Amino acid sequence: MNTPRDNEAWLERSLALLQQSADGLDAATLSRLNRARQAALAQSRHATRLWWGAAFAGAFALVLALGVMRHDVAPVAPPLAVPSQDGGAIDALASDDDNAEMVDDLDFYAWLDAQQHDDEG
Amino acid sequence: MLQPPCLMAVPEHMADERAVRIEGAHAIERFLRTVERRAVRMAELSTRQRDDAIDLVQDAMFGFVRNYASRDAAEWGPLFWRVLDSRIHDWHRRQRVRGRWLGWFDRRDAEGEDDPVAMAPDPHEPGPLARLADGEASAALESALQALPLRQRQAFLLRLWEGLDVAATARAMRCSEGSVKTHLSRALANLRTRLEAHR
Numbered sequence: 001m002n003t004p005r006d007n008e009a010w011l012e013r014s015l016a017l018l019q020q021s022a023d024g025l026d027a028a029t030l031s032r033l034n035r036a037r038q039a040a041l042a043q044s045r046h047a048t049r050l051w052w053g054a055a056f057a058g059a060f061a062l063v064l065a066l067g068v069m070r071h072d073v074a075p076v077a078p079p080l081a082v083p084s085q086d087g088g089a090i091d092a093l094a095s096d097d098d099n100a101e102m103v104d105d106l107d108f109y110a111w112l113d114a115q116q117h118d119d120e121g
Numbered sequence: 122m123l124q125p126p127c128l129m130a131v132p133e134h135m136a137d138e139r140a141v142r143i144e145g146a147h148a149i150e151r152f153l154r155t156v157e158r159r160a161v162r163m164a165e166l167s168t169r170q171r172d173d174a175i176d177l178v179q180d181a182m183f184g185f186v187r188n189y190a191s192r193d194a195a196e197w198g199p200l201f202w203r204v205l206d207s208r209i210h211d212w213h214r215r216q217r218v219r220g221r222w223l224g225w226f227d228r229r230d231a232e233g234e235d236d237p238v239a240m241a242p243d244p245h246e247p248g249p250l251a252r253l254a255d256g257e258a259s260a261a262l263e264s265a266l267q268a269l270p271l272r273q274r275q276a277f278l279l280r281l282w283e284g285l286d287v288a289a290t291a292r293a294m295r296c297s298e299g300s301v302k303t304h305l306s307r308a309l310a311n312l313r314t315r316l317e318a319h320r
Binding site for chain 1: 146149150153154157158159161162171175178179182183185186187258259262263278281282309312313316
């Protein structure tokens with residue numbers, strides 16, 4: 001009949017033999033393991049560099065996009081009114097923000113202008 | 122006077138981060154060194170081929186470093202064995218599929234050059250255990266371990282050889298703690314029966 005002590009003995013012996021077999025691996029195997037380990041760690045360093053590169057590229061793209069948006073929404077100076085011979089008064093009125101609504105009545109002002117020319121003539 | 126950038130002192134927090142990264146890489150390397158031999162033997166007991174075993178361990182190292190290197194060092198053990206266990210299962214799955222195909226071709230061309238029987242590992246090849254001083258007992262143990270079902274063998278090796286506790290073994294094997302206890306109990310019974318003559 002097996003006693004617990006017997007069980008422990010065969011188990012300990014088995015585990016010791018297993019450990020000896022691991023400790024006694026040949027040089028070629030150990031060399032391959034060493035290369036595998038170094039390759040795995042190098043892959044990690046490479047991935048870290050890629051991550052930082054992607055982060056910098058993303059940040060640069062973000063700054064660029066913000067710059068373009070800022071450029072688009074920057075206030076633009078109103079165009080200077082260039083008086084012309086025919087519609088000078090109308091252009092001057094159109095350039096005035098306070099009188100912008102007058103632009104909607106261009107026909108009226110064209111008629112008024114024509115009336116003034118007729119009166120002078 | 123302004124110094125060129127290469128001579129300027131690295132900010133303290135960046136130097137600290139770099140030191141932590143370097144120390145982390147060294148810690149992972151130390152960890153892999155401590156487990157790699159047992160990992161090869163564990164894989165070899167499943168594959169019965171040294172080359173395949175080393176390939177599996179290499180895959181496991183890559184997967185572990187890629188996915189779990191940033192985890193707390195206390196978690197590394199179960200996580201590494203979990204990755205290796207997964208690779209071993211994948212290897213068995215591939216072998217089964219390959220075996221089915223080879224069997225089909227073998228029926229079609231009985232005189233083919235790729236004879237799966239010839240390519241199969243030699244059951245009389247004693248393995249590394251048998252080359253030790255106590256050759257007979259070692260050969261018996263190697264043979265008994267190889268004959269165990271995969272889950273039983275993994276439970277035995279992870280729980281008793283690697284020394285993981287039941288919870289960590291369950292995590293490594295992706296099963297419940299109750300399953301670990303069942304697999305281990307059966308593994309011990311099987312091994313005891315097979316090794317009876319050598320005790």
